[in-house]
Amino acid sequence: METLLDKHWHYLDGEEVAQLLDVPPSKGLDKFEVEHRLSHFGENVISVKKSKTSLERFLLQFHQPLVYILIAAGMVTAFLGEWVDSLVILGVVLINALVGHFQESNAVKALDSLSSSMNTEATVLRAGESLRVPAALIVPGDIVILKSGDKVPADIRLLSTKELRIDESMLTGESLPADKNSSSLPKETILAERHCIGYAGTLVSFGQGTGVVTATGNNTEIGLISGLIDTADELATPLTRKITQFSHILLIAILVTASTSFVFGILRSQPVNDMFMAAVALAVGAIPEGLPAAITIILALGVSRMAERKAIIRKLPAVETLGGTTVICSDKTGTLTENQMTVQEIRSGNLAYTVSGTGYGKEGTIIAPENSNTAPDANIALRECVRAGLLCNDAKILHKKERNIVEGDPTEGALIISAEKFGLNHEEEKKRFRRIDELPFESERQFMATLHEHDHSRVIYLKGAVEKVLECCTESMLPSGETTLLDKEAITSAQHEIASKGLRVLAFACKHASSDATIDQTNICVEMTFLGLQGMIDPPREEAMSAVAACQEAGVKVKMITGDHALTAEAIGKKLGLRGSACNVGDDCRVMTGKEIAELCDDELTQQVEDIPIFARVSPEQKLRLVMALQSNGEVCAMTGDGVNDAPALKQADIGIAMGITGTEVAKEAADMVLTDDNFASIEAAVEEGRGVFANLLKFIAWTLPTNAGEGLVILTAILFGATFPILPLQILWINMTTAMCLGMMLAFEPKEPGIMQKPPRNPNHPILDKVILRRIGIVSVLLLLSALGLFEWELSNGAPVGKARTIAVNVFVVIEAFYLFNARSFSRSPFELGLTTNLWAIGGAAFMMGLQLLFTYAPFMNNIFATAPIDLLDWGKILVCGLISFSLVEFDKKRRPQ
Numbered sequence: 001m002e003t004l005l006d007k008h009w010h011y012l013d014g015e016e017v018a019q020l021l022d023v024p025p026s027k028g029l030d031k032f033e034v035e036h037r038l039s040h041f042g043e044n045v046i047s048v049k050k051s052k053t054s055l056e057r058f059l060l061q062f063h064q065p066l067v068y069i070l071i072a073a074g075m076v077t078a079f080l081g082e083w084v085d086s087l088v089i090l091g092v093v094l095i096n097a098l099v100g101h102f103q104e105s106n107a108v109k110a111l112d113s114l115s116s117s118m119n120t121e122a123t124v125l126r127a128g129e130s131l132r133v134p135a136a137l138i139v140p141g142d143i144v145i146l147k148s149g150d151k152v153p154a155d156i157r158l159l160s161t162k163e164l165r166i167d168e169s170m171l172t173g174e175s176l177p178a179d180k181n182s183s184s185l186p187k188e189t190i191l192a193e194r195h196c197i198g199y200a201g202t203l204v205s206f207g208q209g210t211g212v213v214t215a216t217g218n219n220t221e222i223g224l225i226s227g228l229i230d231t232a233d234e235l236a237t238p239l240t241r242k243i244t245q246f247s248h249i250l251l252i253a254i255l256v257t258a259s260t261s262f263v264f265g266i267l268r269s270q271p272v273n274d275m276f277m278a279a280v281a282l283a284v285g286a287i288p289e290g291l292p293a294a295i296t297i298i299l300a301l302g303v304s305r306m307a308e309r310k311a312i313i314r315k316l317p318a319v320e321t322l323g324g325t326t327v328i329c330s331d332k333t334g335t336l337t338e339n340q341m342t343v344q345e346i347r348s349g350n351l352a353y354t355v356s357g358t359g360y361g362k363e364g365t366i367i368a369p370e371n372s373n374t375a376p377d378a379n380i381a382l383r384e385c386v387r388a389g390l391l392c393n394d395a396k397i398l399h400k401k402e403r404n405i406v407e408g409d410p411t412e413g414a415l416i417i418s419a420e421k422f423g424l425n426h427e428e429e430k431k432r433f434r435r436i437d438e439l440p441f442e443s444e445r446q447f448m449a450t451l452h453e454h455d456h457s458r459v460i461y462l463k464g465a466v467e468k469v470l471e472c473c474t475e476s477m478l479p480s481g482e483t484t485l486l487d488k489e490a491i492t493s494a495q496h497e498i499a500s501k502g503l504r505v506l507a508f509a510c511k512h513a514s515s516d517a518t519i520d521q522t523n524i525c526v527e528m529t530f531l532g533l534q535g536m537i538d539p540p541r542e543e544a545m546s547a548v549a550a551c552q553e554a555g556v557k558v559k560m561i562t563g564d565h566a567l568t569a570e571a572i573g574k575k576l577g578l579r580g581s582a583c584n585v586g587d588d589c590r591v592m593t594g595k596e597i598a599e600l601c602d603d604e605l606t607q608q609v610e611d612i613p614i615f616a617r618v619s620p621e622q623k624l625r626l627v628m629a630l631q632s633n634g635e636v637c638a639m640t641g642d643g644v645n646d647a648p649a650l651k652q653a654d655i656g657i658a659m660g661i662t663g664t665e666v667a668k669e670a671a672d673m674v675l676t677d678d679n680f681a682s683i684e685a686a687v688e689e690g691r692g693v694f695a696n697l698l699k700f701i702a703w704t705l706p707t708n709a710g711e712g713l714v715i716l717t718a719i720l721f722g723a724t725f726p727i728l729p730l731q732i733l734w735i736n737m738t739t740a741m742c743l744g745m746m747l748a749f750e751p752k753e754p755g756i757m758q759k760p761p762r763n764p765n766h767p768i769l770d771k772v773i774l775r776r777i778g779i780v781s782v783l784l785l786l787s788a789l790g791l792f793e794w795e796l797s798n799g800a801p802v803g804k805a806r807t808i809a810v811n812v813f814v815v816i817e818a819f820y821l822f823n824a825r826s827f828s829r830s831p832f833e834l835g836l837t838t839n840l841w842a843i844g845g846a847a848f849m850m851g852l853q854l855l856f857t858y859a860p861f862m863n864n865i866f867a868t869a870p871i872d873l874l875d876w877g878k879i880l881v882c883g884l885i886s887f888s889l890v891e892f893d894k895k896r897r898p899q
């Protein structure tokens with residue numbers, strides 16, 4: 001079979017290809033053959049160029065400006081004969097690289113496990129049955145069934161197509177989808193023009209088709225070129241980029257200051273060695289080298305937390321943007337509602353029937369109106385109406401775990417159940433009315449049609465949105481089976497009556513067709529006979545109601561954008577408590593329909609879009625206009641979508657959200673985030689997590705910068721005044737490395753503050769280094785300087801040896817940083833209000849840090865390396881007082897000027 005893999009499949013006839021690959025097209029491969037081929041050809045996965053090996057990532061830890069400085073400093077000190085200093089510096093470089101590598105690996109692992117949980121599935125025909133299988137388990141010879149929204153799972157020779165269009169831009173660069181058919185082509189046809197081939201990884205944008213798999217995994221066209229595709233820099237976000245830029249500017253400023261102070265010291269005839277080490281210490285102390293990495297780690301932790309809450313982040317920047325979301329545009333069906341449809345009302349032959357029973361259970365009957373003598377089974381129009389619903393249908397009812405579930409579209413599942421309640425049997429009807437052709441449901445078209453053969457004649461059934469179906473009808477069927485002129489007004493008012501109860505209404509129609517008829521767009525929508533309406537309930541999700549309320553309280557507007565009818569949408573919107581300035585709870589909600597949107601120019605839409613909470617009968621293209629209108633009002637817009645045509649709106653939105661269960665591959669590909677449970681409540685949860693992550697980022701920044709500034713200030717002051725260094729360069733290195741790891745990183749684990757969803761969303765234009773953070777930098781860095789310098793000078797003036805005075809200065813530095821860690825847990829609340837035990841990591845980190853400081857102060861080997869000396873209890877008392885003063889001053893500042 002291997003030799004067959006380089007055949008010119010487009011040149012051969014479809015049947016021939018199937019024969020060569022040894023598969024009957026109408027049945028597909030059987031289980032054993034699939035297993036055999038799977039072991040022979042391997043899984044259908046492309047082994048992409050591994051992004052970076054662990055070793056490469058470790059080595060890259062050394063590729064940082066700060067590390068260059070340290071390595072240079074280590075070498076120069078070795079050259080100067082200062083062996084201890086040199087070894088410590090190089091040891092610090094190594095530890096720093098190891099810790100950085102460990103943290104980065106964890107972040108990469110978290111992201112990797114997410115991307116692998118996003119595996120695609122495909123529909124195949126095996127042993128005569130159509131099955132959904134993971135795309136990785138597809139083998140050459142498999143018969144694949146494609147429909148709009150699918151990702152083509154492997155290279156495929158098409159055998160039959162129905163208006164099939166495939167977006168091949170990722171392969172050919174051509175932006176318009178290519179029309180596909182199954183006819184063979186000349187041998188020399190170039191790849192982009194092989195219309196009878198579907199290429200792995202491309203996206204079906206319209207229609208349907210079947211084909212036989214000719215190549216899988218690395219043998220596919222995309223597999224062959226994938227070595228050329230570079231993996232994206234998946235760890236960068238706008239914020240990390242901003243921070244990296246900021247650290248580069250800071251780096252240059254600090255290097256300039258360090259070298260100026262070096263020259264300054266020399267001019268004041270200080271020893272070159274000392275000045276060199278001082279300049280290095282200044283650079284090391286003042287550069288916030290851990291910042292970009294810490295931010296990536298905090299974001300990655302956020303990604304895992306969101307995944308636990310059913311929101312899978314596909315693009316890392318989304319974690320950040322989520323926290324600043326100001327408006328969520330959500331689909332109705334399945335996201336805000338249960339997507340558990342049950343037909344409750346049927347109007348047919350001018351009679352109104354109710355349907356008993358709940359969910360997809362078959363218990364229940366169709367009940368005739370009280371004043372009617374026509375029993376349901378005597379009403380031919382009703383029989384045809386439910387039969388149309390049953391046959392013009394691709395769903396299946398499966399009995400699993402003692403209950404019925406729907407495989408396929410729940411709207412269609414409900415129609416199977418209503419027909420069964422009438423007394424029709426799905427399997428028997430499918431056999432009696434063999435389906436010959438079909439026009440699948442597409443959101444744009446809002447209807448579906450099927451052609452059936454029965455007793456040597458053909459009939460077309462149509463079902464869809466009422467307005468669309470009525471456009472195709474000229475007459476309607478009476479209970480006797482005879483037809484009469486269509487009364488559109490009466491049907492529309494019946495539709496409104498049902499829809500205003502929140503029910504989704506579908507209309508049904510049929511027509512007889514000639515014995516050689518097929519279906520296409522042009523012949524379908526003419527002279528049909530209207531059969532009736534079916535109204536189905538789809539209750540709002542309980543948790544969506546509270547999630548909508550939570551979002552609205554958090555200042556995030558919620559807009560429902562649906563393909564459903566305005567009245568149905570309005571009734572559901574009211575139950576959900578959707579609020580817009582024109583729709584207070586209890587008032588009539590203002591609904592804008594797709595038709596109205598079409599009549600507005602962009603400026604008008606931008607003006608009106610804010611006040612309207614519900615948009616009904618909206619086409620996917622209009623979703624794009626709505627997102628753009630909201631964005632031009634400065635909104636940060638999250639938008640949900642599931643269909644293939646939702647992709648442009650999902651891409652345009654600040655956060656595109658696709659549905660994990662009902663969403664098409666196309667929508668998932670375009671989205672920034674995927675909901676594994678399709679539930680609106682998970683969007684709210686993700687927004688909440690996003691706010692939490694952003695708050696922790698700011699807290700980390702607010703902790704880091706003052707400590708760096710403080711360290712820099714101490715060294716700079718000593719150099720400028722030519723004073724004895726209160727902290728030695730090696731000691732600065734020690735403080736810098738240990739506190740960032742043991743203290744600062746603990747803020748990544750800070751739980752969300754209570755009331756995080758009661759605040760308005762963050763303004764995206766608000767600077768990161770705002771007044772509050774700048775003031776904190778000022779207060780804490782000056783306190784560090786005064787305390788360290790003050791205690792140092794006090795000790796010296798009391799005759800203490802310089803080693804001891806320095807040990808006290810280092811300890812005061814660390815203790816103030818530890819106290820400040822607890823200040824930094826919130827910008828507005830004291831740690832006592834938050835609860836001291838709510839972040840045990842912070843307590844653990846501080847305790848560990850204190851343990852290290854005891855070693856640093858009392859262990860003889862540390863005394864030797866770092867030139868420290870033991871201090872007594874009274875000294876600790878003084879240090880503690882400095883810590884408490886600093887803690888209280890920051891708390892006082894919080895209360896005086898709450899954020």
Ligand code: ATP
Nearest residue numbers: 331332333441443446447448463464465562563564
């Ligand atoms: P959402 O609220 O999630 O945007 P929706 O399911 O209400 O989506 P669409 O799926 O675009 O919106 O459906 C629009 C209309 O098309 C429905 O109101 C219904 O009348 C009709 N419709 C929906 N599903 C089918 C189907 N399977 N066959 C025929 N018509 C359908």
